[in-house]
Amino acid sequence: MGGTLNLNHLLFLGHGALWTIGLSVIALIGGGAAGFLIALCRVSPSRLLRILAATYVQLIQGTPLLVIMFLSFFGLAAIGLNISPLLAAGASMTIFVAAYLGEIWRGCIEAVPKPQWEAAEGLALSRSQRMVKVILPQAIRIATPPTVGFMVQIIKNTSLASVVGFVELTRSGQIINNSLFEPFLIYSIIALVYFSLCYPLSRLSRRLERTALQKKPALA
Amino acid sequence: MNAHTPPPVSAGTAPVVALRNVHKSFGPLKVLDGVSFEVARGEVTVLIGRSGSGKSTALRCIDRFETIDSGEIEVCGLRVDNPQLDLRALRLDVGIVFQSYNLFPHLTIEENITLAPHSVKKVPKREAKTLAARVLEQVGLGDKLHAYPEQLSGGQQQRAAIARSLAMQPKVMLFDEVTSALDPELTGEVLKVIEALAADGMTMVMVTHEMGFARGIADQVVFMHRGKVHEAGPADILSSPATPELAQFVGTGL
Amino acid sequence: MGLELDFSVVLDRWQSLLDGAALTLELAFIAVICGALIGALGAIGRRGGNVLIARLCGAYVEGIRNTPLLVQIFLVYFGLSSLGLKFSAFTVAAVALTINVGAYTTEIMRAGFDSIHKGQIEAAEGLGLSKAQVYWHVVLWPAIERVYPALTSQFVLLMLASSVTSQISAEELTAVANYIQSETYRSFETYIVVALIYVVLSFIMRLGFWLLGLALFPRRRRLGTPL
Numbered sequence: 053m054g055g056t057l058n059l060n061h062l063l064f065l066g067h068g069a070l071w072t073i074g075l076s077v078i079a080l081i082g083g084g085a086a087g088f089l090i091a092l093c094r095v096s097p098s099r100l101l102r103i104l105a106a107t108y109v110q111l112i113q114g115t116p117l118l119v120i121m122f123l124s125f126f127g128l129a130a131i132g133l134n135i136s137p138l139l140a141a142g143a144s145m146t147i148f149v150a151a152y153l154g155e156i157w158r159g160c161i162e163a164v165p166k167p168q169w170e171a172a173e174g175l176a177l178s179r180s181q182r183m184v185k186v187i188l189p190q191a192i193r194i195a196t197p198p199t200v201g202f203m204v205q206i207i208k209n210t211s212l213a214s215v216v217g218f219v220e221l222t223r224s225g226q227i228i229n230n231s232l233f234e235p236f237l238i239y240s241i242i243a244l245v246y247f248s249l250c251y252p253l254s255r256l257s258r259r260l261e262r263t264a265l266q267k268k269p270a271l272a
Numbered sequence: 273m274n275a276h277t278p279p280p281v282s283a284g285t286a287p288v289v290a291l292r293n294v295h296k297s298f299g300p301l302k303v304l305d306g307v308s309f310e311v312a313r314g315e316v317t318v319l320i321g322r323s324g325s326g327k328s329t330a331l332r333c334i335d336r337f338e339t340i341d342s343g344e345i346e347v348c349g350l351r352v353d354n355p356q357l358d359l360r361a362l363r364l365d366v367g368i369v370f371q372s373y374n375l376f377p378h379l380t381i382e383e384n385i386t387l388a389p390h391s392v393k394k395v396p397k398r399e400a401k402t403l404a405a406r407v408l409e410q411v412g413l414g415d416k417l418h419a420y421p422e423q424l425s426g427g428q429q430q431r432a433a434i435a436r437s438l439a440m441q442p443k444v445m446l447f448d449e450v451t452s453a454l455d456p457e458l459t460g461e462v463l464k465v466i467e468a469l470a471a472d473g474m475t476m477v478m479v480t481h482e483m484g485f486a487r488g489i490a491d492q493v494v495f496m497h498r499g500k501v502h503e504a505g506p507a508d509i510l511s512s513p514a515t516p517e518l519a520q521f522v523g524t525g526l
Numbered sequence: 527m528g529l530e531l532d533f534s535v536v537l538d539r540w541q542s543l544l545d546g547a548a549l550t551l552e553l554a555f556i557a558v559i560c561g562a563l564i565g566a567l568g569a570i571g572r573r574g575g576n577v578l579i580a581r582l583c584g585a586y587v588e589g590i591r592n593t594p595l596l597v598q599i600f601l602v603y604f605g606l607s608s609l610g611l612k613f614s615a616f617t618v619a620a621v622a623l624t625i626n627v628g629a630y631t632t633e634i635m636r637a638g639f640d641s642i643h644k645g646q647i648e649a650a651e652g653l654g655l656s657k658a659q660v661y662w663h664v665v666l667w668p669a670i671e672r673v674y675p676a677l678t679s680q681f682v683l684l685m686l687a688s689s690v691t692s693q694i695s696a697e698e699l700t701a702v703a704n705y706i707q708s709e710t711y712r713s714f715e716t717y718i719v720v721a722l723i724y725v726v727l728s729f730i731m732r733l734g735f736w737l738l739g740l741a742l743f744p745r746r747r748r749l750g751t752p753l
Contacts, residue, residue: 114725116689118700119717126713130531204592211594212690222596235604243593243601250592337648363654374649378668378745378753387663388653420745435648440653 057237061228068224069245075210075220078142080203083149090154095161105154112151118212120144125216141213141220149206156202160195161187183204197264201257204250209248221245284438286349287442288313288475289334294343296329298324298484303329304340305499311444311492314473318507321496322521330496331446334477335366348443353511355479360392367437368446371453373429375421381408382417385436393440400439407435408487427458438469447478483510483522495521532661533712536719540708545638546702547723553616553698554685554731557623562677564624565631574634583632591627596690598622604692619691619698627684634676638669671743671753678735682728689724699723 093105112120122146125140128200135137164187172186214223225242287310287355296304303326311317319327332338333345334354336359340471345352348365376384385407386400396405411431413424421429430450437445447466451459463485470476480486486493488509495503496519503509503518513519569661570581602622606613613621642665650664670677692701699720707716740747 094594111721111725114728115721116686116688116700116724118689118692119703119721119724122703122707122717123714126707126717130714180575206593208592211596214596222594235600236608239597239604243597246593246597247589251588254588254592269623278530307556353742358655359651360654363652364654369683370649370651370652372643372645374643374645374662376646376649376668378671388650388655391659392654392656393665420749422751436653470544496590 055232057228057232057234061232064224064228065221065241067243068203068219068221069249071219071224072207072221072246073249074208075138075145076207076215076216079145079149079206081141083153083206084144086146087152087153087157090150091161092183094154094158109151109155112147113155117144117146117148117209118215120132120148120262121212121216137216139211141210141215141218143229144216145206145210145213148209149202152205153199155203156198157191157195160198161191163194194264197257197260200253200260204253204257207249207253208246244269287311287346288315288348288478289317290344290346291330291334292344292346294330294345295341296326296338297341298331302332302499306343307496307499307503308343309492309494309504311475311477313475315491316322316470316489317474317480317492317494318490319477319479319494319496320481320483320486320521325496326499327494327496328448329477330447335368335446336362337368346355363444364392364440366446367440367442367444369430369433369437369448369450371449373426373453374422375429375433377421380418381424381432383455384421384432385439388436389439393402403439404414404435407438408432410438410468411435412461419487425458425459426454428466430454430462432463434462434465434469444475444477447476447480449479449481451480451482456491486510497521531710531715531718533715533719535712536706539706539710541705542702543699543719543723545652546697546699547727549616549696550685550688550698550700551729551731552577552622553691553696554681556620557627557684557688558681560620560624561627561631564628565635567678568628569635569639572632587629587632590626591633595622595626595687596624596693598626599691599694615691615694615696618694619688619696622686623688623691627680630680631677631682634673634680635669637676638664638673641672641710642669652751668753671746674739674743675752676733678732678739681735682731685727685731688722699727 065227090105090108093101096102098107121140121144124144125135125137128140128143129135168186168190170180172182175184179185210220211222214226215219217223219227221242225238232238275381289311291310292308294304295302295324300334307326307330309317317466319331321327324452331336331342334347334352336357338366339351343353347362350357350362352362372380375381379387382401382404385404386395386397389395389400390397391405404416405414406417408417411434413428413431413435416424416428416432416434424432434450450466451466454462459482464490466478467489470473490507493507493509494501495509495513495515497517503513503515509518510522514521568583568586571579572578572587599619599622602625603618606621608619630665644662646668647660655663688698689700691698692704695701703716703720705715710716743753745753
């Protein structure tokens with residue numbers, strides 16, 4: 053490389069962008085699964101589970117993702133695991149996303165109208181039946197707009213994986229910049245790529261939110 | 273015009289409120305189509321009519337919440353239709369009370385009442401507080417000085433809103449369907465306050481659906497129909513309407 | 527697995543850690559104050575009658591909310607230096623964080639302004655209040671009270687996000703951590719300690735905002751209900 057920005061550079065950036073998407077998907081799946089458990093624990097009848105889940109959320113939501121990245125990176129090394137940037141980044145994002153999605157989803161579960169809980173109880177359904185058959189299907193509908201909105205946060209936050217050497221979009225930009233030294237141009241391009249990934253999701257989230265609001269009176 | 277014009281009000285003093293041939297459209301919709309009426313000092317004028325007849329718009333035009341397309345509106349010697357009107361001067365003379373109370377939810381009742389005297393008329397805080405206590409006493413809420421609006425019933429909130437207007441010592445008060453949002457058992461307490469104001473000689477213009485109340489309090493009834501003053505006169509016209517439209521309205525409106 | 531943790535060498539550097547924490551709070555404080563101002567103005571601009579200004583404010587909000595803070599920081603850092611302007615890392619960090627939080631605040635304040643009913647404004651106008659008085663007493667304060675929880679959690683998030691400014695060597699808490707771990711080789715321990723300091727800092731901020739809320743909003747203090 054070196055010289056001026058050429059097709060190879062752009063291909064390299066494209067490669068990084070694909071890893072940004074890949075890491076986002078990993079974070080969504082891993083963090084989604086863990087977050088779902090957190091949400092269930094938060095509304096669980098067991099006091100211990102509720103407290104444990106709440107503590108987890110408080111700790112993670114009180115720590116910068118950047119520090120979580122370093123913690124995973126060095127923590128994995130400390131327990132003798134071979135550090136790969138993908139593992140460290142994937143673990144960090146999962147830990148991080150679980151806390152936030154767990155909290156968002158807990159709110160959605162609790163937002164299911166009280167009469168629905170009572171009606172389900174009145175039908176003599178077991179607690180897990182009530183959850184699976186009555187509450188969760190409705191909670192999912194409530195949860196869709198904020199979850200899509202949070203996907204924007206996930207994509208943006210994957211940029212921090214660059215600090216543990218994971219070559220996603222931002223890191224690939226830094227690498228190119230090391231040879232070209234055109235930082236403003238390169239970071240502008242990168243910002244544009246992030247924007248084109250995130251903006252459609254933001255729009256979609258807002259549209260879902262609006263339609264959900266319009267449907268609300270019919271539901272009640 | 274087939275509408276019956278009101279008899280001339282007692283000569284001598286100028287009317288407090290006068291609308292002369294007022295026209296107003298919302299887009300293609302004519303809401304006011306040549307409306308004229310006058311309100312004399314100390315008189316209670318009640319505007320009645322079906323929804324959409326233009327009565328609320330007419331009331332809002334008096335306090336310049338709507339601007340008119342043509343005609344004249346004069347309030348306490350101020351030309352409201354003048355684009356250069358000093359809005360502050362107009363609103364010092366005119367108090368308005370709304371259907372939805374519109375108390376400020378983040379302020380106590382006392383703060384709701386003292387806000388305008390203090391910040392508009394520059395009444396010192398302590399004097400404003402005395403004033404607030406007095407007007408609240410007047411509407412029977414002397415013990416609610418430090419309550420927040422949400423702690424009051426609808427009827428109490430509306431009485432507090434009336435007190436808030438009174439504290440500015442207006443020369444004329446406008447009431448825009450002030451009991452429409454209230455449960456029937458709460459309307460009485462608000463109407464009683466308005467009756468007491470009328471007895472004190474306050475000049476008032478009100479839009480209401482309470483026909484029994486209108487009959488008892490009105491010096492002048494203005495029946496609006498399709499943007500025009502269709503029939504107007506003393507409260508008697510409610511018992512012996514001259515036009516079939518008012519007869520029908522009174523028949524169904526009770 | 528031989529996981530041996532030794533915190534002593536890290537805790538020996540408590541002075542540096544404290545300095546870093548102080549700088550983190552300072553950065554957050556500056557960005558919150560300036561960002562709140564930008565947010566209020568941005569929200570007014572976005573709702574105002576001037577289409578061009580409204581569009582510009584909208585573009586600002588969308589541009590910031592849909593790109594990573596790290597990239598924004600690099601853009602400000604290299605943008606300023608390519609203009610030939612030399613600022614300290616701290617200044618660049620403060621500017622970037624302000625721009626960032628300003629956009630979020632704009633959006634939150636807009637929601638607050640939108641929540642004020644038209645009748646409230648008419649009632650105030652009917653009492654003779656001037657436009658500025660109406661805005662101050664009846665629009666701005668209740669709007670802030672209504673969005674205060676959203677606003678303050680955004681500000682706590684900003685404090686945490688300020689760790690990213692370590693990437694341009696602003697000497698806040700995370701940068702101090704990076705330095706300590708490179709000197710002591712106790713990386714895991716260092717970041718555990720620093721993570722806990724951040725948890726404490728966010729607790730302090732939440733507590734501070736809670737107290738400030740009690741002082742600013744007497745209605746909330748007395749009734750405890752959301753406006």
